[in-house]
Structure formats: structure tokens, C-alpha cells
Amino acid sequence: MTDQAVGGGHRPPGATENAAPTAPGRRTAEPGRDGLAPHHPSRRAAAGRSATVALGELPAARFAGRERELEALHADIERPGLDTLSGRKGTRSRVLLIAGVPGSGRTALAEELLRRLADDYPDGVVRALLTGPGGAPVPTDETARELLTALGTDAPPGATEDELTELLRGALAGRRALVLLDDAPGGDQVGPLIPDASDSLVVVVSHGPLTGVPDVRPCALGGLECAAAVAILRRYVGPTRIAVDPRTAESVAEECGGRPAALELAGGWLAARPRASLSDLRKALRAIDLPPDLPTGARPLHRAFRLAYEALPPPAARILRLLTLAPAGLVDAHLASALAGCSVAAAGAALRDFATLGLLRAEGAAAGPAPQDDGPAAARTAETASHPRYRLPGCLEAMVRALLQEHERPADVQLARARMLERTVRLLLSCRAMGEPADSAVRQKTAGLPRSLRFASRESAAEWLRGRRAALLDAARIAVADGELDTLDRRLMAALTRTLLVHRGPAAAPDLYVLHGLVLEVAERRGLPHEKAAALLNLADLDGQAGRNTDALTRYRAALAVARSVKDPVATGRALESLGGTYGELGDWQRAADWYGRALELRLTRGESADAARLHGRIGGAHTYAGRWGEALREWRAAAGTYRRLGDLVGQARAAGEVARVQEYAGRPEEALRTCREAVHLARNAGDGRLEAALQLRIADTLERLGDPAAARLHRAVGERLLEDHPQ
Known part of the structure; x- marks a missing residue:
């Protein structure tokens, strides 16, 4: 584009709106560094655009006639439709x-x-x-x-x-x-x-x-009428050159086949050359060589694209070729910078130049890393505060991909993709950090990141994640599809998973399902049993949350088999407990107790007493639902005893309360009353006011059933007062 920097002339559509003034002391990029002319029209264009375009706000340059x-x-x-005509x-x-x-x-x-x-x-x-x-x-x-x-x-x-x-x-x-x-x-x-x-x-x-x-x-649709085609050229090159030579303008429109995309490319080429004429444009279009097998209908767009592409300096042409690697087809300055290995500012200028020339379509701006302070430093980095997103037009994509295969070595393409994914990981880590408390270690680590990778607030980070969700998921798919990226794919998916959970919580479940499926694919392809077991467990959890318990059981069993094959006690224990929980959801309490029992054996073998106490409680709960009072009492008492040995008064009090509940179910209210009072004493010693309140209210219910309403009122009053004193 250096040869296009002539100065003056008509500005292409959109090049005059929202012009951003240069910050004091700002140095313009040199052509030798980013391949862009210092005075190219897009250097004077706006650095950002609206993140969302209201319905009907269509760029004028893209529609005519x-x-x-x-x-x-x-x-x-x-x-009327066919239904209406037939009387329906x-x-x-x-x-x-x-x-x-x-x-x-x-x-x-x-x-x-x-x-x-x-x-x-x-x-x-x-x-x-x-x-x-x-x-x-x-x-x-x-x-x-x-x-x-x-x-x-x-x-x-x-x-x-x-x-x-x-x-x-x-x-x-x-x-x-x-x-x-x-x-x-x-x-x-x-x-x-x-x-x-x-x-x-x-x-x-x-x-x-x-x-x-x-x-x-x-x-x-066919080609545009001549008047509408010339109108598109006029928006790019201005009325003067059209008025001077209207017949040649019509001839150029004919050379472009009346295709708006070809007209925009031709108009952008001529707009960057104020001293060139429409005759020069027509001559340049006709000079483009055509492949012998190219269909007649594809020739106008091919000529216009090659004209625009061959005018690019080699660095800018390389950036354009690499944009075909963008996830979901969306690109911004950060992504282009990583693909090309240049600065964010240089990449942003290149993208604006491409949009001015008709090589990209602006998708609007989205929230991005922003300056953290005021003053000259913030002014210098204001350009990185909000990066517009662009998309390579579908009509050009095949031609640009062909150029990528022709000019870029596979190793260079892989390296560019790895840089892009690495940059994505860093942005995700920064985005996740903004969702954590201000004094957290992960939040403080972001202070060491380059300013262009930091977000101004939690809201801007969440907006960035929302706007790039589809591209981020596609980036994960790209990482999985490339078998030579070592651990980068797993790092990307781990960062994306944590970021989604921090900013979206339970609403991220559908995206997490996709990511865990990708992890499973990677694990199976590379023979990673630990990762495979974890992915199966995560997918099964999401299946269970969605009510697909049969699918969840299948995946839990598969995870259990994989975990046992590599003697992974953590995954094995989780699978056993999850199987018990799923059977409980299905109301099969016998099998639920059986699987919880197997998990209990594993915990006892490993000496994990706290988990063993919890599992005693789960087995007791399963027996309680099944109406097997004796087995339920045995398990709840075992849980209370384990908590007592651990010195966990709260756990012991809860288990004792459950013993009292089972005793009452079994028709032994007097024993239940004594046990519940013991649990109240434990809860009081533990300082858990809400647990003590719940136990007091249960004692009140039991006393009412035993025919002692006066005592019941006293305990109920104590319980309600405790709830007031210990709000949630």
C-alpha cells in the first residue's frame, strides 16, 4: 500500500466517520515494519465501531439499486401461500x-x-x-x-x-x-x-x-444495473472522476459484471490512487491474467480481487492470507497480531486498511482490553481499548485460502495457528482474572501482563467473552483438530472452561458440554486415560443435570472402567459416588446404596475418614428412602462416630439429627427425642446456630406428636429466635 499513499483525493465510504485524532507524541507505524502507508486513508479512519448495529443500520457502501x-x-x-390457496x-x-x-x-x-x-x-x-x-x-x-x-x-x-x-x-x-x-x-x-x-x-x-x-x-439476483453500479464507484472515488469520464465509469461497471463485491474492490483500489483515472482502473482490470478453467461468471470478481491483492505490500498480503485461519471467520486486532507476529496497533491498522479496500467486512466493535489509567499512556493505548471485528467475505475466502496454500509453508501455518491459540489462552486468563476477587492471586498476576492484554473491568471482560464465544469455541475445535500442538489444546480448553464458569456460571453448561467432548476426543486420540476418565465424568455430570440419567450411567461406567485400568483412585471414587447418586435420582435405592458402599470401601482403604463419614451418610440416606430403618440407623451412627473421631462437631450433630429422624420414622419417637436433644447439644457446642434452630424445630414437631403442645411451643420459640439471630 506504500505506492497508494499519494495523499488527498476522495475518501472511501466510512473513512471520514468517527475519525480518531492522533494522540500527542504518537508515532505512526513505518511502512517497513507493518507494510502500511503512513498516510493511507485507513490510518485516518476510526479505530473502533459500535459493538452492535441496530436493525436496519446497513453500511451505505454495501447497498445500491x-x-x-x-x-x-x-x-x-x-x-397468498399454498395453504391459503387450498383453503387451509x-x-x-x-x-x-x-x-x-x-x-x-x-x-x-x-x-x-x-x-x-x-x-x-x-x-x-x-x-x-x-x-x-x-x-x-x-x-x-x-x-x-x-x-x-x-x-x-x-x-x-x-x-x-x-x-x-x-x-x-x-x-x-x-x-x-x-x-x-x-x-x-x-x-x-x-x-x-x-x-x-x-x-x-x-x-x-x-x-x-x-x-x-x-x-x-x-x-x-444478477448484476446491478449500470446506474447502481456506477453509484457504488462514486461512493469510493467521488463525483469528480465519474463526471469527467462517465462512459469509462460505465465500462468499469461492466468489467466488474455489476457485482457489488467486485465494484467495491475496484473502487477501493482507485480511491487509494487519487491521481489515477477510471481509464487506469479499466486498463489494470483487463491486464489481470485469468486461469484458463475459470468460469465466465467468476471472472469479474477474480480480476478485482487480484487487482486489490497484488497492490498490497508483502507484509500486508501475508496478514490477509493468514486471516483465513481465524476461528469462526471472525478476526480482530489481537488475533491478527498473533497470526502475523506483529504489534496489535499494526494489525489493527492493517485490518482497517483491508476494510477500506473492500477486502474485509466490519462486524462491529466488541469490548476488549482497555487502558487502566488516564493521561498520555491511556491516550496512546486508546486504540487498543476496543477492537472492531471483521470477517473475510465469503466470496473471497476460497481465493485467499488458495493463496495461503500457495505462499505459506505448512510449518509457518502451524506456527501462526499456535501463536493465535497462545494469545487466546492469555486473553482468557486475563478475562477469568477479572471475574475473581480483587485481592485474589490470579487477579494480581494479571498486573504483569502487557497492557493490551488487560481488561478495564469485570463488565468489559464479560462482554468480550460474550462477543467472542462462538470464535473461542471454534478456536478450541481448531486446537483439537491439529495433532501437533502438544499441550496447547488442553491449556486452551482448561482456560476457556474456567473462564466460562467464572463469568457465566450454570448458564455455561451447553458450552462446557462441547469443551468436555473436545477433551474426550483429544484424550482418545492421544491415549490419555486420565484425561479421558475426567472428560467422561464431566460429560456424565452434565447429562445428569439435563435429566438424561441413562446416558449419564453409561458414561459413568465407562469412566470407571478407564479409571480402574490406570489405577486412578480420584476418578474411580468420583465415578462410584456418581453412579450411586444417579441411581438415587432414578429411585433405585438398593443400587444407590450398593455403589455408595463400593466408594466407601475405596475411601476406607485409602484412609480418607472425612469422605468415609460422608459416604456412611449417603448410604444411610439411601436406606432411609427405601424404608430399611435398621440399615439406615447403622450407617448414620457409623457416620456420627467417624465425625466424632475427627473432632467434627457439626458433622456429628447433623448425623445425630438424621439418626433421630430415622428413629421417628421407625415408630420410636421417645428415642428420637433423646437423640435429637443430644444433637442440639453438639450443634450448640459447635456454634452452628442455624443447625441448632432446625433441630429445635424438629423437637417441637416430635413433642406435638407425643401430645405435649406446651413444651413444643417453647422449643419452637427457641428455634425461631435462633433463625432470627442467625440469618443466612
């Missing part, structure tokens, strides 16, 4: 299809349609991208979960595709909403996502027909 298509789409919304009331949402080749402006048209329809659909809009990086279809269950999250509906971890799509249809039922399904590979990905809500509207963007989806209203 298409009025006939918009009128046709509006007419299709009003036109329609139950499914109307589906509009905007079909066209990538780069034809199909997504821009869909967004413009949503903007114009926004007032008619008060429940808002939800969006999903159905094709991932590399052109692979996004699994339907992932798409359904993302849409449910956008609608504020929780979905159980590990739910199947059918369960998730059913939940999605239920969440949209009764709403009047807009659903945008972008870059759909085909009808198989769209059909399960169509809601049973006749008042909602589904807009699908795809390359071709949606086979298998009934009553679809298609709108096929």
Missing part, C-alpha cells in the same frame, strides 16, 4: 429466498429488506450464518442453539438436533419476528429451522434453490 427486487420481495410477502390456514412462516452467486450483493439486499420491514415485526430479528470457514455447512444443532441464545431461551447441554429445533420453533411461536439465514448451503440446513409461526418471516440467502422446502418465494 435493487429497487425492483425489493418490490418483488414485498409483493411475495403479501401474496398457514402454520409455518413465509420463506423468501434471495439467490445469487457470492459477491452479488445478496446479503446486502437481505439486510436492506429487513431494515424496511423492521417496523412491521416488533419482536425483532435474529440472524445465523449457515456456512462456516472453508465452506463447510454449520451443523444444524449449533445454528439452532445460537438462535435460541439470541432469543434468550436456555437449551439443555448435549441436546440433540431434533430437541433444539423443537425448542427453537417453540421459542418463535406466537412471535412476529424476522429470521435471516445467511449463506445457506441448501434446503436440508434451512428446513428444520423454519418456525411454526405464521406471523414471522424467514429470509434465506443462498446460491441456489432450497430443495425440500415448500412454498419458497425466490428472488434471483
Whole structure:
């Protein structure tokens, strides 16, 4: 881009908004260091953009013309469907299809349609991208979960595709909403996502027909009309050059095939060269060599892309190629910096340059590490306070990936990916630290991190995590897919797991299910039995929380087998206890007591008395539920005795209280009363006021059943007073 730094000229669309002044004393990056011209228009562009774009706020440079298509789409919304024509009331949402080749402006048209329809659909809009990086279809269950999250509906971890799509249809039922399904590979990905809500509207963007989806209203896109194509060029190069040579402008539009993506690339190239003319642009486009097997329809975009790419300095061209490694296709300055091995500021400037040239699409800014103080230092690092996110347009991705394979060695690609994942781990550690208490050791360790890796507050860290959730999960998948990253994949997943738990708590269960599944995959591939057992146990826990107890039992048994094969006592004990707990959830108290008993044997063998006391209690509880009073009393007394030997007065008091409960169940209220009074004495000596209150209230209940209401009132008064004195 050094040869583009001429100065002056018309600014491309968006280059004049939100211009950020240079901080006092700030030195601009040198072309030799980051490959970017000091006076390139994007250096004067805004450092950040809004994190969320309100419905209908579409960048003007990305839409022009298409009025006939918009009128046709509006007419299709009003036109009766097949159900109405057959005399039945329609139950499914109307589906509009905007079909066209990538780069034809199909997504821009869909967004413009949503903007114009926004007032008619008060429940808002939800969006999903159905094709991932590399052109692979996004699994339907992932798409359904993302849409449910956008609608504020929780979905159980590990739910199947059918369960998730059913939940999605239920969440949209009764709403009047807009659903945008972008870059759909085909009808198989769209059909399960169509809601049973006749008042909602589904807009699908795809390359071709949606086979298998009934009553679809298609709108096929070709090239833009000449006037609209020239309007896009005018936004980039200004009115003067268009007015001077309007015929050549029309010729350039024709060379670009009327494709908005090609026009933006050509316009960005010419905007960076104020002294060049439209004739120079046309000549440059025609000079681009074409592969002999390239289809005719793909030639305009190929020429425009090669024109823009070949004008990049080698460092900037390398950054662009490496962006295809970005998780979930989303990139910001931190990620680009890690991929290219350059500074965050240089990476951010490169991304803004690419967006100005039409090589990237801005996705909006998200919260990121911010300055921690005021003054000149904060001003110098203000650029890193909020980094816009960008996405490589799908119409360019295949060409950029081909360049990556052509120019980058596999070892260099692996190294870039490792740097990216390492940077992600450090950001996750910083994000997690902001969720911990201010005086915690993990929080204090972040003070030693570079300023660009630190967050200003817990809220900014949580917002960063929320905005990058999908990319972080995809980063974990990338780490697992690469078999040569040693322990980096496990470090990444451990950091992501802990960060999700700190900031999201129980709501992180669906994401944790994905991560534990990835850990299981790594463990099985590398032959890591300890990690495999832990992953199976974690997945089983989440299955149990979601009510899938049969699946949980299967995984607990598998974990037990693996743990026993490597003599892992921790995992073995956890699996045994979990099996007991799951059978208890199923109401099979005999098996629950049996598995707890096996866990007890392991604890006694290892001399773990505290755990043994707890397990005596669990066995006693199982026998209590099963109505086996004798066995229950034996186990609860064993628990109380173990707690007594350990000097745990609170544990002893609780166990004694349970002995009293079983005695009362067994029809021995007098014995229960004596035992409960002993438990009260223990709780009082332990200083546990709430436990003593609970025991006093139980004594009151027992006395009422024994026919002594006066004494019962006294004990109840004591218990209620203790509860007031010891609030939770």
C-alpha cells in the first residue's frame, strides 16, 4: 500500500466517520515494519465501531439499486401461500429466498429488506450464518442453539438436533419476528429451522434453490444495473472522476459484471490512487491474467480481487492470507497480531486498511482490553481499548485460502495457528482474572501482563467473552483438530472452561458440554486415560443435570472402567459416588446404596475418614428412602462416630439429627427425642446456630406428636429466635 499513499483525493465510504485524532507524541507505524502507508486513508479512519448495529443500520457502501427486487420481495410477502390457496390456514412462516452467486450483493439486499420491514415485526430479528470457514455447512444443532441464545431461551447441554429445533420453533411461536439465514448451503440446513409461526418471516440467502422446502418465494439476483453500479464507484472515488469520464465509469461497471463485491474492490483500489483515472482502473482490470478453467461468471470478481491483492505490500498480503485461519471467520486486532507476529496497533491498522479496500467486512466493535489509567499512556493505548471485528467475505475466502496454500509453508501455518491459540489462552486468563476477587492471586498476576492484554473491568471482560464465544469455541475445535500442538489444546480448553464458569456460571453448561467432548476426543486420540476418565465424568455430570440419567450411567461406567485400568483412585471414587447418586435420582435405592458402599470401601482403604463419614451418610440416606430403618440407623451412627473421631462437631450433630429422624420414622419417637436433644447439644457446642434452630424445630414437631403442645411451643420459640439471630 506504500505506492497508494499519494495523499488527498476522495475518501472511501466510512473513512471520514468517527475519525480518531492522533494522540500527542504518537508515532505512526513505518511502512517497513507493518507494510502500511503512513498516510493511507485507513490510518485516518476510526479505530473502533459500535459493538452492535441496530436493525436496519446497513453500511451505505454495501447497498445500491435493487429497487425492483425489493418490490418483488414485498409483493411475495403479501401474496397468498399454498395453504391459503387450498383453503387451509398457514402454520409455518413465509420463506423468501434471495439467490445469487457470492459477491452479488445478496446479503446486502437481505439486510436492506429487513431494515424496511423492521417496523412491521416488533419482536425483532435474529440472524445465523449457515456456512462456516472453508465452506463447510454449520451443523444444524449449533445454528439452532445460537438462535435460541439470541432469543434468550436456555437449551439443555448435549441436546440433540431434533430437541433444539423443537425448542427453537417453540421459542418463535406466537412471535412476529424476522429470521435471516445467511449463506445457506441448501434446503436440508434451512428446513428444520423454519418456525411454526405464521406471523414471522424467514429470509434465506443462498446460491441456489432450497430443495425440500415448500412454498419458497425466490428472488434471483444478477448484476446491478449500470446506474447502481456506477453509484457504488462514486461512493469510493467521488463525483469528480465519474463526471469527467462517465462512459469509462460505465465500462468499469461492466468489467466488474455489476457485482457489488467486485465494484467495491475496484473502487477501493482507485480511491487509494487519487491521481489515477477510471481509464487506469479499466486498463489494470483487463491486464489481470485469468486461469484458463475459470468460469465466465467468476471472472469479474477474480480480476478485482487480484487487482486489490497484488497492490498490497508483502507484509500486508501475508496478514490477509493468514486471516483465513481465524476461528469462526471472525478476526480482530489481537488475533491478527498473533497470526502475523506483529504489534496489535499494526494489525489493527492493517485490518482497517483491508476494510477500506473492500477486502474485509466490519462486524462491529466488541469490548476488549482497555487502558487502566488516564493521561498520555491511556491516550496512546486508546486504540487498543476496543477492537472492531471483521470477517473475510465469503466470496473471497476460497481465493485467499488458495493463496495461503500457495505462499505459506505448512510449518509457518502451524506456527501462526499456535501463536493465535497462545494469545487466546492469555486473553482468557486475563478475562477469568477479572471475574475473581480483587485481592485474589490470579487477579494480581494479571498486573504483569502487557497492557493490551488487560481488561478495564469485570463488565468489559464479560462482554468480550460474550462477543467472542462462538470464535473461542471454534478456536478450541481448531486446537483439537491439529495433532501437533502438544499441550496447547488442553491449556486452551482448561482456560476457556474456567473462564466460562467464572463469568457465566450454570448458564455455561451447553458450552462446557462441547469443551468436555473436545477433551474426550483429544484424550482418545492421544491415549490419555486420565484425561479421558475426567472428560467422561464431566460429560456424565452434565447429562445428569439435563435429566438424561441413562446416558449419564453409561458414561459413568465407562469412566470407571478407564479409571480402574490406570489405577486412578480420584476418578474411580468420583465415578462410584456418581453412579450411586444417579441411581438415587432414578429411585433405585438398593443400587444407590450398593455403589455408595463400593466408594466407601475405596475411601476406607485409602484412609480418607472425612469422605468415609460422608459416604456412611449417603448410604444411610439411601436406606432411609427405601424404608430399611435398621440399615439406615447403622450407617448414620457409623457416620456420627467417624465425625466424632475427627473432632467434627457439626458433622456429628447433623448425623445425630438424621439418626433421630430415622428413629421417628421407625415408630420410636421417645428415642428420637433423646437423640435429637443430644444433637442440639453438639450443634450448640459447635456454634452452628442455624443447625441448632432446625433441630429445635424438629423437637417441637416430635413433642406435638407425643401430645405435649406446651413444651413444643417453647422449643419452637427457641428455634425461631435462633433463625432470627442467625440469618443466612
